[in-house]
Amino acid sequence: MDTIKRIFVPKKLRKRQYFLQSGEVCKYYGFVVKGAMRQYSVDEKGNEHIVQLSIENWWVGDRESFTMLTPSLYFIDAWEETDLLTLTQTDLSILNEIPVFLEMKARMDENHHFALQKRVNASISLSAEQRYEALAQMYPEFLHRFPQHIIASYLGITKETLSRVRSSSTKK
Amino acid sequence: MDTIKRIFVPKKLRKRQYFLQSGEVCKYYGFVVKGAMRQYSVDEKGNEHIVQLSIENWWVGDRESFTMLTPSLYFIDAWEETDLLTLTQTDLSILNEIPVFLEMKARMDENHHFALQKRVNASISLSAEQRYEALAQMYPEFLHRFPQHIIASYLGITKETLSRVRSSSTKK
DNA sequence: CGCGGGTTTGATGATGCTCAAGCCCGGTGG
DNA sequence: CCACCGGGCTTGAGCATCATCAAACCCGCG
Numbered sequence: 001m002d003t004i005k006r007i008f009v010p011k012k013l014r015k016r017q018y019f020l021q022s023g024e025v026c027k028y029y030g031f032v033v034k035g036a037m038r039q040y041s042v043d044e045k046g047n048e049h050i051v052q053l054s055i056e057n058w059w060v061g062d063r064e065s066f067t068m069l070t071p072s073l074y075f076i077d078a079w080e081e082t083d084l085l086t087l088t089q090t091d092l093s094i095l096n097e098i099p100v101f102l103e104m105k106a107r108m109d110e111n112h113h114f115a116l117q118k119r120v121n122a123s124i125s126l127s128a129e130q131r132y133e134a135l136a137q138m139y140p141e142f143l144h145r146f147p148q149h150i151i152a153s154y155l156g157i158t159k160e161t162l163s164r165v166r167s168s169s170t171k172k
Numbered sequence: 173m174d175t176i177k178r179i180f181v182p183k184k185l186r187k188r189q190y191f192l193q194s195g196e197v198c199k200y201y202g203f204v205v206k207g208a209m210r211q212y213s214v215d216e217k218g219n220e221h222i223v224q225l226s227i228e229n230w231w232v233g234d235r236e237s238f239t240m241l242t243p244s245l246y247f248i249d250a251w252e253e254t255d256l257l258t259l260t261q262t263d264l265s266i267l268n269e270i271p272v273f274l275e276m277k278a279r280m281d282e283n284h285h286f287a288l289q290k291r292v293n294a295s296i297s298l299s300a301e302q303r304y305e306a307l308a309q310m311y312p313e314f315l316h317r318f319p320q321h322i323i324a325s326y327l328g329i330t331k332e333t334l335s336r337v338r339s340s341s342t343k344k
Numbered sequence: 345c346g347c348g349g350g351t352t353t354g355a356t357g358a359t360g361c362t363c364a365a366g367c368c369c370g371g372t373g374g
Numbered sequence: 375c376c377a378c379c380g381g382g383c384t385t386g387a388g389c390a391t392c393a394t395c396a397a398a399c400c401c402g403c404g
Contacts, residue, residue, distance in 0.1 A: 117223065
């Protein structure tokens, strides 16, 4: 417990402040103590595509860039003012010596894995409306924490389509 | 090495034979020695949606069902005649005692994680044609091992659309 | 009061789906 | 050896879904 406390470095981010920018290597991984963050890619037309939303008790960072030390394809920034606990790759290898931490990490990874799998399945098998319903079911907090244009991007649709989906589904 | 050899149970599947059916708990996880398998969900109209294709040296199984012991949403069957090495959840906990195995597993999980993340990003940010190009780039073997209607389903499009995408992109 | 971010609405158009038909080709049985 | 069959692939016409672009609206805040 002592080692854990010693290793994590607190970090405060203001609204809209970047935690990672595309092209950089992701040197820090963060645990969200308070706040809300988003991870997204930007296409050639400048559109943002949200690949991940993180709120309290979630991890944030580009896992691939972090472990492979490759330049990231993604941007990560704070949507709300956010408190993080951050660590570096070398910090992580220290923590990996602690069995209980390793196990906890494995379980968290597993959960994240399940979530990604479900999202892949949703994206190839469900319509825009069904995907929205599924999100509202699985992560209802998101709908309060993030504006609709972000939710829409997370779902892979435009804000206009989401607006119409919502108005037609409340009618039922 | 001895323990590893003792634990894995070889299994042979014929073409189209099920490894897992929706509603069952996934009791076995498999390593593909030779062959090709697919994992898919089936919607209410009876359409299959491919969430995962596995060939030599890949793992196969529904991770969520396997670890949580919950009924699976997916079917898994052999597309070609396939040789597997299988293990159960209890077998796995034995292997987890072996540090080198644990590390290997962590690395494989990580790679799978990266792949899922990329697929999510592709599904929300790319067109059908771009997704096909990306797949052809990343896993060219798939195009030879699986018929087009399966590739199409993996990409989240219909076989007709894939056919048109291909014919228009070879013209260029 | 006016500004800015977020949301809604409408008209139009592109992308991809559905349904139906025909083709290609390897395999099977007469 | 040929006829037929079935799975996979292609093509076409019409249609549904969703994107785009533009305008207006809403509302909290300086």
